[in-house]
Structure formats: structure tokens, C-alpha cells
Amino acid sequence: MSEAKSALPGARFDGIASVEEAGLNGMITLRGDLDDTALAKALREVTGCALPGPREVVMAGDKGAAWMSPDELLVMVPHGEAEAAVAALDAALGESHALAVNVSDARAVFDVRGSHAREVLGKLMPVDFSAAAFGPGQIRRSRMAQVPAAVWMTGEDAFRVVCFRSVAQYVFDLLKTAASEGGEVGLYA
Amino acid sequence: MLILECPCCGVKGEETEFHGGGEAHIKRFGPGSSEEEFHDYLFAKENPRGVHFERWRHVNGCGKWFHVARCTRTLEVFGSYSAQTTEPPQEIRDAITARRPGWRWREFS
Numbered sequence: 554m555s556e557a558k559s560a561l562p563g564a565r566f567d568g569i570a571s572v573e574e575a576g577l578n579g580m581i582t583l584r585g586d587l588d589d590t591a592l593a594k595a596l597r598e599v600t601g602c603a604l605p606g607p608r609e610v611v612m613a614g615d616k617g618a619a620w621m622s623p624d625e626l627l628v629m630v631p632h633g634e635a636e637a638a639v640a641a642l643d644a645a646l647g648e649s650h651a652l653a654v655n656v657s658d659a660r661a662v663f664d665v666r667g668s669h670a671r672e673v674l675g676k677l678m679p680v681d682f683s684a685a686a687f688g689p690g691q692i693r694r695s696r697m698a699q700v701p702a703a704v705w706m707t708g709e710d711a712f713r714v715v716c717f718r719s720v721a722q723y724v725f726d727l728l729k730t731a732a733s734e735g736g737e738v739g740l741y742a
Numbered sequence: 743m744l745i746l747e748c749p750c751c752g753v754k755g756e757e758t759e760f761h762g763g764g765e766a767h768i769k770r771f772g773p774g775s776s777e778e779e780f781h782d783y784l785f786a787k788e789n790p791r792g793v794h795f796e797r798w799r800h801v802n803g804c805g806k807w808f809h810v811a812r813c814t815r816t817l818e819v820f821g822s823y824s825a826q827t828t829e830p831p832q833e834i835r836d837a838i839t840a841r842r843p844g845w846r847w848r849e850f851s
Binding site: 607608621622623625679680693694695696701 | 752753756758801
């Protein structure tokens with residue numbers, strides 16, 4: 554099999570916040586009835602995570618799950634384990650009406666870090682990124698300029714941005730521009 | 743600018759996160775209906791100055807369809823509700839009545 558490559562290997566920019574491509578990440582779309590106990594059980598077996606509530610993200614070490622819509626979860630595992638995780642989910646789901654698909658290579662992931670990270674994202678997305686409105690454990694799907702993107706926090710002043718791989722360069726350029734030196738707005742200061 | 747709340751995922755976002763899907767509560771007339779019914783189904787849309795009901799899709803979010811009641815004159819949003827209904831629920835009608843007493847839209851009031 555050919556060697557897997559992330560969208561923009563090693564891409565990094567340092568300005569008022571640092572923007573870094575997060576490399577290869579295993580991502581699985583899990584669609585089904587989120588009230589189905591079999592689905593929650595399968596998720597726990599594969600990731601060790603409890604079922605996230607609406608607009609929540611739950612992490613357990615290097616694995617996790619994010620609530621994407623009333624019938625969809627994003628399951629996160631290390632890239633090399635994605636295929637095995639899909640097989641494990643399929644086995645655990647049994648006859649349940651659910652679908653697990655490995656979408657790892659259809660996505661690009663960026664980390665935005667720094668004291669101005671909230672501002673950098675706030676410039677690009679129609680979302681209130683003030684600490685009162687958005688904090689760790691929450692996921693927000695919205696648009697970043699002209700493309701869809703999802704954002705959650707991985708720590709204090711650290712955000713993870715997920716977008717489609719086809720727009721990875723566009724999103725990196727957007728983040729770079731928004732994080733340029735001298736671009737502080739001071740809205741969330 | 744409209745601030746809409748998606749009843750499917752609970753996100754409150756501004757309108758560019760969503761996509762309008764035209765008039766709400768349209769009854770479909772397909773094969774077997776009269777020419778006039780089909781014509782009205784396709785082309786005879788409401789164009790009110792005031793209370794209006796629309797379909798919207800949370801296109802950059804959870805991807806679900808839902809209904810919105812709003813005012814075309816002031817852009818005030820009265821509320822959003824499930825797509826799985828053929829008429830506005832009572833609480834939405836009450837919310838509109840509180841702001842626009844005596845409103846009418848098609849057969850609803």
C-alpha cells in the first residue's frame with residue numbers, strides 16, 4: 554500500500570497565533586440512531602469514550618468522539634488504527650441500522666494555538682469565540698470564510714480545526730492571513 | 743442579517759451558516775393532478791410583507807432542514823421548528839400573535 558500523507562505535511566505559520574497542520578489523524582464517520590444503546594456501547598468499546606451529548610466532544614487519550622448532528626458522530630483514533638476501528642465498530646454494531654466509514658484521508662486538520670487563537674478563528678467564522686460562549690468540550694460546525702469547518706478546543710488557547718482535504722490549502726492560507734503579525738483586534742482580550 | 747436557531751442541533755448562527763429553501767408547508771401536486779393545481783404548486787408562491795414561513799437548511803452545520811417563521815419587513819425571527827410537520831406548531835403561532843396580532847398567512851393565523 555502507498556504511504557499515507559496528510560494534506561500539507563509540516564505546514565506551519567507563526568504570527569499572533571501559531572497555525573500548524575496536525576498531520577495524519579484517523580477519522581470515522583459514524584451515522585445511526587444516537588439513542589440506540591448498541592451505538593453507545595460500540596463507541597465505548599472502540600474508543601473508551603462515552604457518547605457525546607449535542608455539540609459536545611469527548612476525548613479519552615488519543616481517541617475521541619464528537620457530536621456532528623442528531624444522527625452523526627465523528628470518531629477519532631490514531632491514523633493507523635482507523636481501518637481496524639471501523640471493523641471493530643461494524644462488529645460491535647451488529648444488526649443495528651448504522652454506518653461507519655473511514656474518512657481519515659478526506660479531511661485536513663489544523664491546530665491553532667496562542668493567546669490570540671480565539672481572535673484568529675473569530676475573524677474567519679460567524680461564531681462567538683468568547684470564553685463565556687465557547688470552551689473545552691464543545692464542538693462547533695460552521696463555515697470558515699467560504700468553506701465548512703468544525704472547531705473544538707484541545708486545551709487552554711488551543712483549537713483544532715477540521716475541514717475537507719480538498720480545501721486544506723485555502724484554509725491554511727486563511728488562518729495564516731488571520732494570524733498575521735499586527736492583526737490583533739483585541740475583541741476577546 | 744438574520745440570526746437563526748437550528749432546532750435540530752441547537753446552534754444559534756447567523757444566516758450565512760444556513761441556506762434558504764423557499765416557502766414552507768407547500769403541498770405537492772404531481773402526476774394525476776390538474777394543470778391548474780400543478781401550476782400553482784410550482785409557481786404560485788406567497789410574497790408577503792410581514793409574517794412569512796420558510797424552510798432553511800443548516801448547510802454548514804448539522805445539515806438538517808427546519809422551518810423558520812419570520813417577518814420579511816423587519817427581519818424579526820419569531821421562531822424555528824421541526825421540518826417534520828405540515829403546519830406551524832401552536833407555540834410558534836402564539837409567538838407571532840404576541841408580536842403581530844391578527845396575522846394571517848395562507849390558511850394559518
